[in-house]
Amino acid sequence: NAGVTQTPKFQVLKTGQSMTLQCAQDMNHEYMSWYRQDPGMGLRLIHYSVGAGITDQGEVPNGYNVSRSTTEDFPLRLLSAAPSQTSVYFCASSRGGGLAKNIQYFGAGTRLSVL
Amino acid sequence: LAKTTQPISMDSYEGQEVNITCSHNNIATNDYITWYQQFPSQGPRFIIQGYKTKVTNEVASLFIPADRKSSTLSLPRVSLSDTAVYYCLVGSTGGGNKLTFGTGTQLKVEL
Numbered sequence: 001n002a003g004v005t006q007t008p009k010f011q012v013l014k015t016g017q018s019m020t021l022q023c024a025q026d027m028n029h030e031y032m033s034w035y036r037q038d039p040g041m042g043l044r045l046i047h048y049s050v051g052a053g054i055t056d057q058g059e060v061p062n063g064y065n066v067s068r069s070t071t072e073d074f075p076l077r078l079l080s081a082a083p084s085q086t087s088v089y090f091c092a093s094s095r096g097g098g099l100a101k102n103i104q105y106f107g108a109g110t111r112l113s114v115l
Numbered sequence: 116l117a118k119t120t121q122p123i124s125m126d127s128y129e130g131q132e133v134n135i136t137c138s139h140n141n142i143a144t145n146d147y148i149t150w151y152q153q154f155p156s157q158g159p160r161f162i163i164q165g166y167k168t169k170v171t172n173e174v175a176s177l178f179i180p181a182d183r184k185s186s187t188l189s190l191p192r193v194s195l196s197d198t199a200v201y202y203c204l205v206g207s208t209g210g211g212n213k214l215t216f217g218t219g220t221q222l223k224v225e226l
Contacts, residue, residue, distance in 0.1 A: 004158070035216075040218060041218055042119075042202055042215070042216030042217050042218045042219060043159070043202070043216040044216070045212075045214060048212060050212075056212070058212075090158050090159070092158070098206070098207070098212060099206060099212040099214055100146065100147050100149065100204065100205070100206020100207055100212065100213075100214045101147050101164075101206075103149075103161040103164070104151075104159075104161065105161075106158025106159050106160070107158050108156070108157055108158055109156070109157070109158055
């Protein structure tokens with residue numbers, strides 16, 4: 001059972017470049033979410049989805065886009081990368097009923113550097 | 116959003132009980148309290164969750180006082196493998212899926 005799979009594990013971008021961070025889960029979870037983790041800070045919610053076709057903003061959504069066409073996949077897009085987006089990104093999935101109420105299963109993360 | 120505060124770091128020895136407290140003074144009625152463990156280069160992993168009073172599972176206990184303005188994660192008889200960062204999460208089950216992770220407590224366990 002793979003759980004939550006994130007690709008790539010590492011990525012280096014130049015300012016202004018675009019890229020998509022991939023996230024897939026095989027647990028048939030309704031909820032999926034993206035977080036960023038910066039040194040000395042906790043995880044901050046970027047965007048989340050409560051089901052296919054439904055997404056919403058979290059605490060720090062600016063500069064990121066998401067869509068959810070299937071239950072399994074929830075990609076995160078950076079349209080024009082900025083150095084401030086250098087971070088470690090985590091994808092998570094959970095059952096329905098609320099992000100905070102249910103156990104979230106996290107991927108291993110993508111370490112992104114924007115030069 | 117509830118604001119959370121945790122100690123930055125704690126040190127312990129194998130076999131001791133470790134208590135990590137998270138302060139969340141403005142917790143809302145609908146908020147749950149959850150603790151996660153994170154090892155280097157891995158995503159966080161669920162430890163325990165509670166709403167009030169005491170919750171215990173096979174790895175930890177969670178103590179929540181009546182006013183719910185803080186919570187304490189208790190790890191009994193820690194071992195070297197418990198060296199990790201521990202995060203408390205406070206979040207609403209109501210509309211909007213608002214949640215706040217603490218900044219994490221680095222626990223170091225030594226022989």
